[in-house]
Amino acid sequence: MNTVNTINELREQVRAWKAEGLTIGLCPTMGYLHEGHASLMDASVKSCDRTVASVFVNPIQFGPNEDLATYPRDFESDCKLLEAHGVDLVFHPEPAEMYADDFCTFVDIDVLSKTLCGKTRPIHFRGVCTVITKLLNTVTPDKIFFGQKDAQQLAIIRRMVRDLNFNVEVIGCPIVREADGLAKSSRNTYLNPDERRAARILSRAVRLGQSIADEGERSSETLLAAMREKLASEPMADVEYVEVVNGENMQPVDTFREGDLVAMAVRIGGTRLIDNFTVGQPPIEFQEGQSNAD
Ligand code: AMP
Secondary structure (H helix, E strand, C coil): CEEECCHHHHHHHHHHHHHCCCCEEEEEECCCCCHHHHHHHHHHHHHCCEEEEEECCCHHHCCCCCCCCCCCCCHHHHHHHHHHCCCCEEECCCHHHHCCCCCCCCCCCCCCCCCCHHHHCCCHHHHHHHHHHHHHHHHCCCEEEEEHHHHHHHHHHHHHHHHCCCCCEEEEECCCECCCCCECCHHHHHCCHHHHHHCHHHHHHHHHHHHHHHCCCCEHHHHHHHHHHHHHCCCCEEEEEEEEECCCCCCECCECCCCCEEEEEEEECCEEEEEEEECCCCCCCCCCCCCCCC
16 A cells, blocks of 8 residues: 655556556545444445545634644554555645645535534535545546545535536445444544443434334424434433435425435534434444443
């Protein structure tokens, strides 16, 4: 596995592969990798001749009061994981390589970025769309891989690719969870043991929501009331939002149907966690644990 730090080196490698007629998969990440990220690598390695992973904590997608400075980083351990999963090339640039001092061009997406996480993170998706555009322009991959864990991000990238005619197939990969149901996330490392236990409430709420939807309920209000009650049963949970939105345009729906998205953001202690399910997906499975959240 090779590591490169500059756009030019990345382009050079891509050019050589393309000259050989090889297909390329791209998996963008911010590092501190876990099995959720690895599932993207596995999907890419399986369906593309070469896989590029980027490890870059993208400063422009963090708001002023967010965790850019403290975001966990461990590049050495990331490389071990990437190598073990068959990644061919890691792109690990410094911020200055991506953003010149006078950088002032952004890709902004309307409508889809205004709901859910966009309400409290107003510049987040602009930062994501801009960095993904830069990566797409450099790597020109056949496929790009994203996790369903960040469902709004996935929907936004799909729309950006369609709207701006990027010649790439967007692949969404299922959420990978811990044994007790918590969606794997680099930010889980912020949780102390009590918070970690309390964090189970998100997946419990997902499972409850799924069972209610599977029983045939179609009113968002009814579904959300039950999920909110579940979340409220955990004293450490501070709910930012739980919403039902159309799976493509991310706009709230009163009556939901298959393909719609039920998404939440919940703070546990100081840590903001997200989880979601798509209506009609098979129920999530996890082991029961001993906690108030069950
Ligand atoms: P991040 O490093 O948090 O920006 O995530 C990089 C990519 O990995 C994104 O497409 C995420 O949606 C995906 N990802 C992160 N956690 C998980 C997970 N638990 N399951 C599936 N995909 C994930």
